Amino acid sequence: TAGASPKPTASSSTAAARADATLRLGLAAAPANLDFTSTGGAAIFQALLGNVYEGLLRLDQDGKVVPLLATGYTVSRDGLTYDFTLREGVKFSNGSPFDAAAVKFSLERVKTWKANTPGNLAALDHVEVVSPTEAKVVLTKPDATVPFWLAGPLGAMFSPDAVDSLATKAVGTGPFTVASYQTGVKLVLTRNDAYWGAKALVKQVDLDYFADASAAANAMRSGGVDALYQAEAYDQLASFKADPRFTVTAGSSQAVVVLSMNEANPALADVRVRQAISHAIDKKAVVAAATGGVATELHGPAVPTDPYFVRSDEPYPYDPAAAKQLLADAGVTGLNLTFTVPNRPYAQAISQVVQSDLAAVGITATLQTQEFPAVWVDKTLTQHQFDLTVVNHVEPRNVTNYGNPSYYWSYSNPAVGKDFAAAKAATDEDSYITHMTDAVQAIIKDAAGVWLYNPPNVVVATAAVHGMPTNDLGVGIGLAGVSVTG
Amino acid sequence: MLLTVLRRLGVFALTALVASVVVFVLLAVLPGDPARAQLGLDATPDQVAALRHQLGLDRSLPAQYVHWLGQLATGSLGISYSTRAPVGPEVLNAMQVSLLLVLAGMVVAALIALPTGLLAAVRQGRADGAALSAATQVGISVPSFLAGLLLVTVFAVRLHWLPSGGWVAPVDGVGGFLRHLVLPALALGLVRGAILSRYLRSALLDVQREDFMRTARAKGMTRWQALRRHGLRNALVPVVTVTGVELAGLLVGAVVIETVFVIPGLGSLLLRSVANRDLVEVQAVVMVVVLLVLALNLLVDLVYVLVDPRLRRAR
Amino acid sequence: MSTLLQVSGLRVQSGPRELLHGIDLRVERGERVGLIGESGSGKTLTLLALMGLLPEALRATGAARLDGEDRDLLTLGDRASARLRGRRVSMVFQEPMTALDPLLPVGRQVAEILTLHGFAGGARAARGRSVELLDGVGLPDPGAAARAYPHELSGGQRQRVMLAMAMANTPDLLLADEPTTALDVTVQRRVLDLMREQVARSGTSLVFVTHDLGIVADLCDRVVILRDGAVVEEGPLDRVFSAPQHPYTRSLLAVSALATDARGRLVTVVDLGSGTTGAVSTGAVSTGAGMTGAATAAAGTQATGAVPATTPADGSADAVVVTAPGRPAAPQPGPHEVLPDQAAPHVFNHLPGDAPLLAVAELRRTYVRPHRIGRATHVQAVRDVSFEVREGQRFGVVGESGSGKSTLLRLVTGLDQATAGSVRIGGREVVGTPERALGWLRRTAQIVFQDPMGSLDPRMRIAEVVTEPLRGVGADERRARAAEVLDAVGLPATALDRYPHQFSGGQRQRIAIARAVVTRPQLLVADEAVSSLDVSVRAQVLNLLSDLADEYGLTLLFVSHDLAVVRRTCDTVAVMNEGRIVECGPTDQVYEHPLHPYTAELVAAAPRLRAAGA
């Protein structure tokens, strides 16, 4: 059963680990409720996936797809059927058995999901129950990304008799169960002692939500929490590092912070204008302002952990003169743009730097702060009422959005669409990567966005905490392998 | 006396009803589609429309109001858009937290105001009295959230004496409750205490000019005795009237303090529900705050009657 | 008799300003001393200095020795003088309404003075004793009274409580600061009688401060007359009242008695120096335009210190009263009538076949007084009042506080809506007419109020104040009319651009009168127009009113609680009690031969100067 227990990193000495310990973990964005099948936002599955819910597959800390509730699977030659063998003796926390029927129920239910991109599993046609421990997943067309998506929230297994009140009751097969959720404040997980695999190393996990990064940092310093995950108080990292009480790690994340340009605006439909804007922005300054310099500058829409990421030079280096030239070539003068800004600190900081940068090349950006998510999602994302906006796309492999012409930035390049389709249909990894890389290169050439940076997943922990997952894979924070000593 | 209370209760009910209409109308015009906000990025228009129907957002405003009023009456306060659960218990929880915080703030304020107000009044015109008066004046001018930040920095982050924030309900441990209460109560109470102190001082100065204080001294009391036996009690009468408004101020001040200290009270709830565009929750919170303010005013009016015999019915 | 209190050279300073200039005062054991003086003369300060209760900003120097104490009263600290206060020296204040703690039952407040000075027997016994004390000052049902809060007691009752408190420890000295000024005459009479009795019983010495000479004449053995912080005359009551030495004393006596000169005009005080009267001092003292003849002569003689012919030589005030002021063509007097018992509505002052200027019929006003949080109460301020006033009459209304006098006037002038009844002026109905349609009334009837400060907007120039009733008149003409009317009330044209606070009380009342007559009304209504004025100014204003009435042919409706003033001013008087007119008739007849018991009581209770020396 090695590899089955979701231990993220080589577990260091757990000799002094207390089995009755409570891990208090500070997080930023809080779940609105417990139902990620109908409520958007990463916070819910971040807390629940891998802890309460489990899928047939999971991602390991390096981002590789490995089995979890399945012991393994085979893909048919045509790429249309996946045969999963299931782990035996697994039970949901409500006592119901986990079997092929549950797989069929869970996966076929994805079509009805209202959130978290059920379209990524659009190729899934139906599931056949071969035997209680064997499930056959049938696709309508070949899709090489299916295992990846099955390793994420879309692949979570639900007990067929426990989906009536997902928003308040979470029933899964995972190493924890939800003890209580005080909305927006505190989510308490307790160890599932009936767990099929290696039991969690702490008795309880308190997920404390801090809307404000400074408050989270204060709690860390004053001993209110044991660890911070996705710590955003970037400017305090240095002082945390200098403090022997704490360990600070910066892992990878799937997030892309991007300045998007609405190509429905005729001026922005001109690739020269988009390139001019790309040249006008000093990414280094942006990274300094928004993250105190700790994030990785991006040159394209892929993050380093993506298989199709290509390390390259900045195609649009900071060059106001070039920007002005491009604008002149495009015949654009006195450009006035509405810049909608989510009311998040990183976006506020970026917007002001960008505004300042754009002003230097003669573009006026009018900032318009929008509550995130409510107003931003409504006005910018849905109604496309913006010229510029900046947002952190946290979903993994979100680059495929550039293949969707009706996405909020209205970017459309048929060649890119074709590349994505080909990549999806690819039956082997290499051809998937080739097609994806082609698409990414085309998107970069079109300057479809100004990709600013990939924020690190900063984890601050006290010395007593061991085994914190450091990389954010855009799925759940697996906490079963975390221990607290002393 | 009973009739008096009943009459006052009637006025309270009427005012509350009018206030409920105001709350409803005020928030019925909230932009941002709650259904959309709830469903996130991926919902189709059909799904959104279905949810709107399910939430009753496609009904006429009066119909929505009547429906809402019914929910208010039953205490469920409606089903939250974002948590899908009745708002009632959550709001009630938050209200308990806020009330405890306000109460603690009031206690701190009173502990500060009584001695300083008294001393500033007694020592009026002298150096120490003037210094005290100046100190309270400065105290009023400091935003409570700034006071909170400073308190956190010093006592939580630097000295580790107290937690920097968070909340422990009294049932989960009185010690933890108190430890978590101290700093926010201080932040809240310091400023209010300064305000109250100034009221007390000026009420005492007013009272000292009253004829009956001269009478008291003519009976053979020293200045201090007269102040203690007659002055303080009379000065408290006007202070009681402002206490109602002050409590309302505390309640609203708590909103900001709750943010600083990450306390799950009405303020945090309000900010969160506003951010989520959770109309039902916003309405519920605002209504509860307004009801609390009205109830506090009611309470103060009744206390006022107890304190001041002139307001009881003459025979 | 031995000396109880000896004050010498008492000075009180407020910063650089000296308020009392070396007062000497001696009080024998059991003696009753009257301290007399006009407003601001320093009476209260003198008493407060002795009690050690001066406001903190003030400093007292000099010497004050109380028999039996080896330390000077003026140099005792708060603690030491607190031990004397309420035990050996007690004080009763002027305002019964505010002198008691509103939040405590009065019994507790009385008991307090006992326990403060070591009453043996504890708090409960003190409570019991306080009931006895309240009984002693004649409060009905003293047990209940002890449990009552101050606001539940009337003014007179509160003053009794104050007296009970002051006498609780049978002090050697009782200081009383105008304790009855705020009370109705009948109540005042009873409180004064009580005080006299209490003081006599315990042998307590009394210093009684007042500006009312009538009371002093009634109560005291010796008088001290204060003026501008200094004693101007002092001596036994008989001597000072019958043979005043100082001219100020003489004129004070004259004006207090509302004495009239040979021409039937009231005698006024002549300013004897020191500018107490404010910025426009030239017009402040005499009636200005109206002052001629004998009054000038009197002023002259007073200034030289001789006794004027009209001042009493034998102390009998009757000697100075010249009745029936000479006026042209006084209208026929009405009948002398009393309110019939429960009969049909009776119209007072009605002469058959006459067209009255003012006809009031069955007028009623009920006030609903809302309670902050309780039930409203109904107050019947005016109950079915009917009377008539003929052109040229001077109709007075007297009655005690709350009898409905002011309400009646407001109804007559359309400033308040009657609950029922009718008011006709010159045949036109006032009741029920909307304010907008009362333009004619504003030209026909004008009103002068009691408080000369309160009736003038402090933020308006005199020119604006005076011309307020003029409508549709150009700016130039306004100014001309203002100057003209100011001249008529004896103020210079320079007053036009000043503000009310720059004038003395008497001058302000002239301004108020000027405003009332600027439209040349037929009916002038005056509500307590001289009640808040010092006696010395009172006469001037009364003279002015009288002059204007003659000159402008005014009909006067004159309200006052002061019987003497009404007697001097009006030819007909109506007596009001609890919202009703109980008696009405020619002034002298009503006063000399009251038909209604209430009138009789009222007349008997009024302190009279003529009692002096009697």
Add this chain to the structure above:
Amino acid sequence: MSATTSGPGTTSGRGTTSGRGTTSGGRPTTRRWNAPLLVGAVMVAAVVLIGLVSLVWTPHDPLVTDPLHRLQGPSPAHWLGTDGLGRDAASMLIAGTRVPLLVGLVAVLISLVLGVPFGIAAAMTRQGGAGLWLMRWNDVVQAFPALLLAMVLAAVRGPSTWTAMVALGIGAAPGFVRVTRAGTLQVLSREYALAARAAGRGPLYTAVRHVLPNVRSMLIVQASVGFALAVLAEAALSYLGLGTPPPTPSWGRMLQDAQAFLYVQPLLIVWPGVAIAWTVLGFNLLGDGLRDRLDPRLEAAA
């Protein structure tokens, strides 16, 4: 909140007892400056002056960011250092003066425009019972504390300086209503108001010629205190992100931003904190001083 800030003295129903003749009149022209008034006036004047200067000059452009030189300490180039985006903190602070001043001014004006006519009307129609209803309505409005109203309005309209001003103005209006009503009742109880009616003048005339000039001083005091409260409330709103949105410099947001840099550049939290406290203190002192100076009772005693 502000109804009571006029001081408990106005709430006591008992009149003061001044001996006959000691009431020397109500004109506030003669009293000298007192210490709070002087200090408050100087402090406020300094803020206003800086606000005016900021319109034409600041040491640097407060909007130009320079993140590569962020979080620097005070230096000759940047007197108060630079903020998290490398902007000049001194320039931000100076330019930040405008928002609180504007918010205070407009909020107080709104309160005045709403509150004064309402208060006068409530007092003048007291007899008819309409006044009672007006006050009941005022109670309803008063149940919506200014900051709550501002938060809700910010949610409804989106955060902006204007919504803050309007909400704070409306929220503070009930206080102005109460002060105006109390003052008007006082004026109406005076005989000169009656005299105006006897002179045939209508209610409008009385309101304009008698009531307004006489409640003016009370209103000035209330306005001064209201100004201080508005500045505090605006800072709180900006702190919560519901006030003036970026990039317009605002003290409250500077404070919020500076929180993150507490361990790098703690001075950044000091500047806006001091600026807020200074301004509020100035207006509070001004209000106190004006109250002392304009209080007719104190004047009578002098």
